[in-house]
Amino acid sequence: MEVNQYLEMFIEESKEHLQACSEHLLELEKSPDDLAIVGEIFRSAHTLKGMSATMGFEDLADLTHKMENVLDAIRNEKIHVTPEILDVVFESVDHLEEMVMDIASGGDGKRDVSSTVAQLKRIELGEEAIAVPEVATTEVVEPAAESTLEYDSFEQTVISQSSEQGFHAYEISVKLRDDCLLKAARVFMVFEILEKDGDVIKASPSVEKLEDEQFDQQFYVAFVTKESAEDMQKKLMKVSEVDEVAVTSINQKAFSEKEYEPQKEVAVTVEEVAAPAPVVPAQAEPVAKPKKATKTDKNQHAPVGNKTIRVNIERLDILMNLFEELVIDRGRLQSISTEVNHGELNETVERMSRVMGDLQTIILTMRMVPVETVFNRFPKMIRQLSRDLNKKINLEIIGAETELDRTVIDEIGDPLVHLIRNSVDHGIENPTARRAKGKPEEGTVVLRAYHSGNYVFIEIEDDGAGINREKVLAKAIAKGVVTLEQSYAMSDRQINELILASGFSTADVISDVSGRGVGLDVVKTTIESLGGNISIESTQDVGSKFSIQLPLTLSIISVMLVEIEKEIYAIPLSSIIETSIIRSSEIMNAHNQKVIDFRGKVVPLVFLEEIFEVPRKEQQDEEFHSVVIVRKGEKLAGLVVDSFIGQQEIVLKSLGNYLTNIFAISGATILGNGKVALIVDCNALIK
Structure with missing residues (x-):
């Protein structure tokens, strides 16, 4: 049998069945006597076993079969569900997930699971050593049965x-x-x-x-x-x-x-x-x-009521790339029609722009994926962490249906793992400490997602110990992250954000969960690389909340085009608060830094011509300056440019492998006139 044509379908269906197993196992732990849940898990395992055997992945099929035997013994009430038994079944599901991921990456799905198989076999035998049969023992041959088919x-x-x-x-x-x-x-x-x-x-x-x-x-x-x-x-x-x-x-x-x-x-x-x-x-x-x-058969024979199809993500990426080229050509056409000023041409370009706007909305929507695909992994992780740390933890998930671009979804998983592990290890106290503080023994971690404007916010909130300001400051000073003098002027929010510094950790004991100083700095770096930011709110002995702000999409963004001498730069609108024209007399000096008073706040000025070393034909003192006020979290800065060109939607292109780590440049785009404009990374300019 030629399995390659079914491999992608096998991988997707296997992931779905394993996710269903994990979700039902968590339900079973709360209701260990509910045999209906066991039946659901058994059906998912049985289907996965059959699929694996048919595709030739014998190791996967064998482990699933051993797990299926245990589930069969449970549903036949030969074994009673205990947390220890569920630990082994969860471990089996983890191994199966690893096998499927190995197959998805081109491997053979083989994995050493001998210890898990041995544990499953011991459970299968049970306390009374009642073996669960390898296969059903029902007699399948009925010698004297009447023929059900008719023969010539x-x-x-x-x-x-x-x-x-x-x-x-x-x-x-x-x-x-x-x-x-x-x-x-x-x-x-x-x-x-x-x-x-x-x-x-x-x-x-x-x-x-x-x-x-x-x-x-x-x-x-x-x-x-x-x-x-x-x-x-x-x-x-x-x-x-x-x-x-x-x-x-x-x-x-x-x-x-x-x-x-x-x-x-x-x-x-x-x-x-x-x-x-x-x-x-x-x-x-x-x-x-x-x-x-x-493939034609599959589409022709799909049920009439089925209104969804699976599309390879690579095809969506190709579609997106082609549309990005159309956006560039649209800009070029708009530029030409403005120069020519021909009535019918202008009308055609305007209509094409409206149609492309609708097309852009559809394509971006097609790439949107619910954050549920990331959130689904956390209930099982919380269960294991609570057992490892001897804590009682309840995870609440809100807004799992919120959608994000697939590119962002791919990157956000690991940062969320770090943040949740941090909340469980550092935030939630053990039951004894919680009782002493008058809290319920079971701590709560809330994972929340919601839309706001062109952004998605993901929040991780816990009702734990909160951040200890004195301990954080002492560690930060000891590690040289800040000086003693700087610490006196720091706000609570600034102190909280010290835990995002590289190599920073307040853990007293290094464990498998945390304490090695690796984690939250990676979270911050990853989120900022996605064009987002992270903020922390915390009250000692009440709890903490980590808020992540992410753009809906990364490929097509709205920017403000600005000019410096003859060079054009693009500043993302998501970072801009407003634009302003200021007089030279309004510029002040503070600590060798030029600043302005912006609505009662002291805002430092950044002269982009100096940052990007734009050559001037002649130096001249100007009475007025064009300033773009940008924000990174709570910090503001004013970017000084020569003039504003206007707002435009552009396609974000990477600079490639040869131009890496260019300071304050996050990418480039091609304008309507065919010229290249660099995209300013505002986060890098604000320290």
Whole structure:
């Protein structure tokens, strides 16, 4: 079987099933006697096992099978759910996730899980050493069963002769799951397995109808093989999304007792038989095998009510790149139409701009992904951390449906992990300390996401110990982050943000969770590289709140174009508070820094011509200066330029590998006149 065409689907479906397992395991921990939850986990594990075996990932299938045995023992009430058992099952899910990630990155999905398998086996045996059977022991052969398919004389002869040669003749009923989307692909997998061990004599519905998915969820096959019925059933159950397989022997005596009409399809009811595994066939005049499902087949046979499709993210990236080129050309056309000033051309360009605006909205929306894809990993992480640290912690997730650009989603996961681990380790106190402070034993960590303007805010809030100002200042002074003199003038917010400094840690004990001075500085760097910022609010013994502000998208941004001599620079609108014209007489000096009074605040001036070393043809003292007031968190700065050109949407392009770490430049863009404008990194200019 050619598995490459199904690999991407396998990876996506495996991730979904593993996520479902994790979520239901967390529910099971809260309601250990709810066997309905166990059934949900078992179904996800069973499907994953079948998919893995069908795709040839035996290690993945084997571990899932061992986990499935434990779940089966729980749902049959041979084992009672305990936190220790759940620890091992959670560990199994972690291993499975690692295996799937390895397969996604081109690996073979192999991993040493011997210790986990041994633990699962011990749990499976239980306190009374009751072994859970490897497969269902229900007898799958019914020798005297009435034939459910009807055979013509030729088919009867084939079945009779095969019996004389030592072959078994079976009628096999295969039922697919109700939510199976690619029925033709599953039918092909079944026939692929059958033809390895025997021959298919008859199929109902016909092969053509099976290829076109013109059947409900069940189909029937007459099959001759030397394999046992039980082995055939095991193999077929390994095909993903196969819900039931029943194998019955064909009653050949019935051939002489009644006349058969040729190829008549009948509706039948087949007894349900439980078991797990993939498929096999025999020898005779075989029925044509269904064709492999092609990509066209998948789209044609999708259910009528299905209104979503999966699209490879690389295709969306290509689409975005092409649209970015259109944005550049739009700017060029607008520039030309302004110069030519032709009525019909102006009208066409305006209409094209409106259509492109709508197209831009749709493309950006297509790239938006709910932050739920990142948030989903945290409940399991919190559970493990609370057990490792002997703390009681409740995680509340609010606004998981909030959407962010896929590029931002890819980068935000690790910073959030650091912040949540920090809240759990440094923030939430142990139950004894919380009782002494009059707090409930269980601490609460709230993970919240919401939109505001063109930004998404993500907040991590806890009701823990808060930040100890004295301890933070003492560590910062000892490490040389600030001087004693500087500390006297620092506000509470500035002291809080000291914990974001590189190598800073207030942990008294170095552990696996924290204390090595690596983490929050990486968080700050990553968030700022995404065009966002982080702020901290904290009250000692009440709690802390980390707020992350992120732009909705990173590829197309709105900027203010400014000019210095003959060079054009772009300043992101997200950083700009306002623009202003000031007199030279309003500029003052403070600590060798030129500043202005802006609405009662002292704002330092940054002369971009000096920062970027723009050559002047002649030096001249000007009475007025154009200033762009920009902000980074609570800090302000005034960027002095020659003139303002106007607001424009531009495409952010990287400077490439040759121009890395250019101070105060975050990228470049191509303007309508074909010239390149550099994009100013305001965060780098504000210290």
